[in-house]
Amino acid sequence: MPRKTPLSAYVDLQDAFATDVKSVANQQSLGEIFTASCRFLSKLETVELRSLVSSKEYFAFTDGTRVSRAVNKRLFLDEPTQWEVFCRALAAKKVPDLDAETITRVIYSVAVGFFCYIDLTKDGDQKTPGTFFEYLIGHLMARRLDVNPKVRLPVLNLDLEATLPTDFVFDLGPNQAKFHVPVKTSTRERVIQVWAHQRVLDGVYGTGRFLGTPVILGETKTDRKKREVIEICLPDQWRIYQMHIAQLKRIYYLDIPVTYEKLNEVFPPLSVKPFGQFFLEADILPT
Amino acid sequence: MPRKTPLSAYVDLQDAFATDVKSVANQQSLGEIFTASCRFLSKLETVELRSLVSSKEYFAFTDGTRVSRAVNKRLFLDEPTQWEVFCRALAAKKVPDLDAETITRVIYSVAVGFFCYIDLTKDGDQKTPGTFFEYLIGHLMARRLDVNPKVRLPVLNLDLEATLPTDFVFDLGPNQAKFHVPVKTSTRERVIQVWAHQRVLDGVYGTGRFLGTPVILGETKTDRKKREVIEICLPDQWRIYQMHIAQLKRIYYLDIPVTYEKLNEVFPPLSVKPFGQFFLEADILPT
Numbered sequence: 001m002p003r004k005t006p007l008s009a010y011v012d013l014q015d016a017f018a019t020d021v022k023s024v025a026n027q028q029s030l031g032e033i034f035t036a037s038c039r040f041l042s043k044l045e046t047v048e049l050r051s052l053v054s055s056k057e058y059f060a061f062t063d064g065t066r067v068s069r070a071v072n073k074r075l076f077l078d079e080p081t082q083w084e085v086f087c088r089a090l091a092a093k094k095v096p097d098l099d100a101e102t103i104t105r106v107i108y109s110v111a112v113g114f115f116c117y118i119d120l121t122k123d124g125d126q127k128t129p130g131t132f133f134e135y136l137i138g139h140l141m142a143r144r145l146d147v148n149p150k151v152r153l154p155v156l157n158l159d160l161e162a163t164l165p166t167d168f169v170f171d172l173g174p175n176q177a178k179f180h181v182p183v184k185t186s187t188r189e190r191v192i193q194v195w196a197h198q199r200v201l202d203g204v205y206g207t208g209r210f211l212g213t214p215v216i217l218g219e220t221k222t223d224r225k226k227r228e229v230i231e232i233c234l235p236d237q238w239r240i241y242q243m244h245i246a247q248l249k250r251i252y253y254l255d256i257p258v259t260y261e262k263l264n265e266v267f268p269p270l271s272v273k274p275f276g277q278f279f280l281e282a283d284i285l286p287t
Numbered sequence: 288m289p290r291k292t293p294l295s296a297y298v299d300l301q302d303a304f305a306t307d308v309k310s311v312a313n314q315q316s317l318g319e320i321f322t323a324s325c326r327f328l329s330k331l332e333t334v335e336l337r338s339l340v341s342s343k344e345y346f347a348f349t350d351g352t353r354v355s356r357a358v359n360k361r362l363f364l365d366e367p368t369q370w371e372v373f374c375r376a377l378a379a380k381k382v383p384d385l386d387a388e389t390i391t392r393v394i395y396s397v398a399v400g401f402f403c404y405i406d407l408t409k410d411g412d413q414k415t416p417g418t419f420f421e422y423l424i425g426h427l428m429a430r431r432l433d434v435n436p437k438v439r440l441p442v443l444n445l446d447l448e449a450t451l452p453t454d455f456v457f458d459l460g461p462n463q464a465k466f467h468v469p470v471k472t473s474t475r476e477r478v479i480q481v482w483a484h485q486r487v488l489d490g491v492y493g494t495g496r497f498l499g500t501p502v503i504l505g506e507t508k509t510d511r512k513k514r515e516v517i518e519i520c521l522p523d524q525w526r527i528y529q530m531h532i533a534q535l536k537r538i539y540y541l542d543i544p545v546t547y548e549k550l551n552e553v554f555p556p557l558s559v560k561p562f563g564q565f566f567l568e569a570d571i572l573p574t
Contacts, residue, residue, distance in 0.1 A: 155527060162523035165476075189452075196483035196532055203531030236449035240442060244490030245483055245532075 006036040006117045022142035035080040037113035050228045058229040061116045068116035070222045070229045072255045075108040082106045095279040103276030108254040137183045137215045145170045177286035180210040185217045198246035212248040218255030233259035293323040293404045309429035322367040324400035337515045345516040348403045355403035357509045357516045359542045362395040369393045382566040390563030395541040424470045424502045425455050432457050464573035467497040472504045485533035499535040505542030520546035
């Protein structure tokens with residue numbers, strides 16, 4: 001059987017994804033994509049990027065002509081077997097055996113490995129990485145919470161009958177927590193949508209019923225000519241949104257921006273955490 | 288002196304715009320852009336489009352190769368002199384001599400005339416039409432309200448000192464109304480941002496101090512292969528945003544979508560009006 005390319009493995013995932021988001025089949029497709037991406041990237045050169053973000057180093061993959069997006073050197077693992085280790089721990093409900101840092105690195109590597117493959121094989125394709133990232137995060141949260149997500153919620157509000165399109169919602173059942181999970185590769189000024197959706201859920205269903213826990217890859221921006229990497233952050237605006245629009249429970253990042261991480265330390269804090277942390281704290285988040 | 292092209296007149300507007308948004312110089316540049324766009328378009332063929340929107344007819348301009356966006360047949364006037372008539376009425380504060388419909392048609396024609404010129408001379412340029420539309424609406428509202436807009440507001444909130452970037456804000460002075468005016472060529476699912484920004488202004492400055500009056504061109508979408516025009520509307524979501532995020536005072540359109548116009552007739556109503564109406568009712572909006 002010919003080896004799968006990252007794209008052919010992605011097409012398999014796309015076909016099967018919605019049938020059963022948390023399925024072992026989806027987990028295997030994600031592993032195949034990671035393996036095929038690592039195989040593709042291992043043949044390429046890398047170029048160093050000048051990081052203007054303190055305490056972070058970035059590089060990019062290149063085939064001599066095209067240059068990929070920025071890759072965080074500390075987070076990226078070219079080790080497909082790590083996916084299996086993580087999935088076994090997840091299946092055995094032994095995630096606590098892995099630390100948050102290790103989990104974050106594995107998931108970051110699956111996402112960014114495939115993104116770099118797309119950067120180097122397709123021109124200007126923003127949609128495939130965004131959709132893949134939704135599949136990856138949706139599947140992992142569904143496995144951890146042991147429930148498949150919904151993407152529409154009914155609004156029964158006297159005479160107004162409608163459904164509300166949402167990002168992923170994981171409903172743990174009657175009298176249990178519901179998670180509201182927007183998934184984005186980066187946010188910039190569009191982030192206000194995340195708080196606004198949370199506000200609508202609070203208003204329609206009651207404050208506190210949905211725990212808002214968005215998952216974001218990172219906020220880096222690369223100047224490809226200068227080969228410089230920066231992070232674009234709006235921390236004062238985030239604080240205003242958290243005070244005046246709605247309350248998010250956590251904001252998870254794979255490559256957590258330095259500026260946003262500091263929001264944990266001010267009062268009132270905004271809880272911005274590496275995504276690996278979710279797998280350790282999911283059970284106590286509602287408390 | 289060689290005649291100005293729409294683009295050279297636009298560059299003049301761009302250079303001068305922010306110095307004095309409501310200036311006569313900006314008004315003249317807008318008139319020159321309209322005149323030059325009409326001159327350009329008058330040499331072109333038009334093609335009929337199949338309108339799937341009841342009671343509206345659309346066509347497009349074509350140079351044989353490229354096809355412009357959809358143009359509303361009833362609204363588009365190929366008459367640059369109408370701009371002068373409108374501006375004279377505006378200057379003499381005699382806008383009531385013109386009806387809302389006529390004003391809407393003039394402003395629609397200035398906007399869409401230039402958009403079609405850009406569609407036919409530049410590939411995939413979304414930015415220039417969007418910026419031009421902001422200039423056009425910003426200038427006209429500034430002239431009508433006789434005050435220039437701000438695009439940043441200070442947030443003085445105990446220990447948090449920051450400025451909030453906003454769309455246009457027109458501040459009529461102490462103890463007077465302030466208008467919050469997002470300007471968009473279309474909204475689709477991004478519209479939630481408009482309500483979210485209004486919520487932030489209500490929260491930071493107090494409910495009722497800013498009148499939210501977004502101005503939108505239209506919500507048409509053209510299938511260029513089938514040559515069909517549809518309107519993309521989310522009326523149930525709008526009602527939920529108005530109930531649960533914040534209250535907008537008016538939503539002004541140049542090409543008002545049929546579905547949204549009907550929101551005036553349900554309870555609680557959402558006040559969706561042709562933009563020409565603003566020039567007649569601006570003085571009584573705060574009451």
